Amino acid sequence: MTEPLVRIEGVSKSFGTFQAVKNVSLEVAKGEIFSLLGGSGCGKTTLLRMLAGFEAPTAGKIFIDGVDMGAVPPWERPVHMMFQSYALFPHMSVEKNVGYGLKHEKMSASERQDRVRQMLDLVQLTQFATRKPHQISGGQRQRVALARALARQPKLLLLDEPLAALDKKLREHTQFELMSIQERTGVTFIVVTHDQEEAMTLSDRIAVMDQGVVKQVGKPGSVYEFPNSRFVANFLGSINAWEAKVVSIGEVITVDVPALGQQVQARFIEGLAVGQTVTLALRPEKITIHRAPVEGANVIAGEVKDLAYFGKDSLYRIALPSGQLVSVHAVNANRGAEKDRLADWYDKVWLTFAPASAILLTE
Numbered sequence: 001m002t003e004p005l006v007r008i009e010g011v012s013k014s015f016g017t018f019q020a021v022k023n024v025s026l027e028v029a030k031g032e033i034f035s036l037l038g039g040s041g042c043g044k045t046t047l048l049r050m051l052a053g054f055e056a057p058t059a060g061k062i063f064i065d066g067v068d069m070g071a072v073p074p075w076e077r078p079v080h081m082m083f084q085s086y087a088l089f090p091h092m093s094v095e096k097n098v099g100y101g102l103k104h105e106k107m108s109a110s111e112r113q114d115r116v117r118q119m120l121d122l123v124q125l126t127q128f129a130t131r132k133p134h135q136i137s138g139g140q141r142q143r144v145a146l147a148r149a150l151a152r153q154p155k156l157l158l159l160d161e162p163l164a165a166l167d168k169k170l171r172e173h174t175q176f177e178l179m180s181i182q183e184r185t186g187v188t189f190i191v192v193t194h195d196q197e198e199a200m201t202l203s204d205r206i207a208v209m210d211q212g213v214v215k216q217v218g219k220p221g222s223v224y225e226f227p228n229s230r231f232v233a234n235f236l237g238s239i240n241a242w243e244a245k246v247v248s249i250g251e252v253i254t255v256d257v258p259a260l261g262q263q264v265q266a267r268f269i270e271g272l273a274v275g276q277t278v279t280l281a282l283r284p285e286k287i288t289i290h291r292a293p294v295e296g297a298n299v300i301a302g303e304v305k306d307l308a309y310f311g312k313d314s315l316y317r318i319a320l321p322s323g324q325l326v327s328v329h330a331v332n333a334n335r336g337a338e339k340d341r342l343a344d345w346y347d348k349v350w351l352t353f354a355p356a357s358a359i360l361l362t363e
Ligand SMILES: Nc1ncnc2c1ncn2[C@@H]1O[C@H](COP(=O)(O)OP(=O)(O)O)[C@@H](O)[C@H]1O
Pocket: 015, 018, 020, 038, 039, 040, 041, 042, 043, 044, 045, 046, 047
């Protein structure tokens, strides 16, 4: 990574005896879209507010563009925070709202007008310039807030649940818009969200948080495919997880899984010892359903207990002789009659998965 725009060093924040943020260290590169992802109350907003300067860390340091922010008040930071409620002025037109933050800058009226025009163009709201916030849609209001935030050309834009007020379809569309606007401006975005799909779609990198702690940082694909803990594995998508014991360590690691009533093979990872208890985690889409017996390792026999058909895909719950349920997610790639379905209720099936898809977790 080049010189990071943001460096958070061992930052903690307590409110009385309650520690909302615990010893967080992170770096965010220039031009990144970086997400803070976690459930409600895990400390995301608090961390964002410390970056903006609205809260002071109880411990640790924050550097923005190499400068220690310790003594820098919010209004002198090269940062803009877009709040969860966009807080547009209802009596002002769209263009007045966008230009509002520029009033106190040393700009001539014509410069200001140019900037507002540029911003409206950027968020494609030129034709709505003279409307009031109540005369435009929710998605458009979101873009007004974004234009206003970007008008002051911050180095860093902090967005707290920026799409939470939008319905699902609009949210998906707006995610792409947000990415394209970020790309065109080059401004670094830190986005707070509790929505894992949103974080996966938007972000260059994600920090997954739980109870004030950053559990894992990485690209969407790597936190999804290589979670470092049961918490992260569960938070990003769904997962089958069972306790297992390491039996042998070679090119692959063989573990005994009482819930499956058998041994299975998993990708080699460093640092395990024979006899150690671990968690075997397996994503539902990494499992293949067969309707006839299959030879080899990692074959599990069971029976279809539940089947949810979603159209483009189906979710199966396969019952094992032990009573354990295995979730399997399959794409309905072929269009056929119902009788041609991959498997039906009460069918006997065989499940397979590649050792490389089996995740061993120690945390
Ligand atoms: N000013 C405050 N005083 C006391 N507790 C606070 C304050 N701000 C936040 N908290 C607590 O800190 C925790 C984290 O809050 P927050 O950062 O808002 O979470 P998130 O944004 O992840 O939902 C919560 O338990 C919240 O109640």
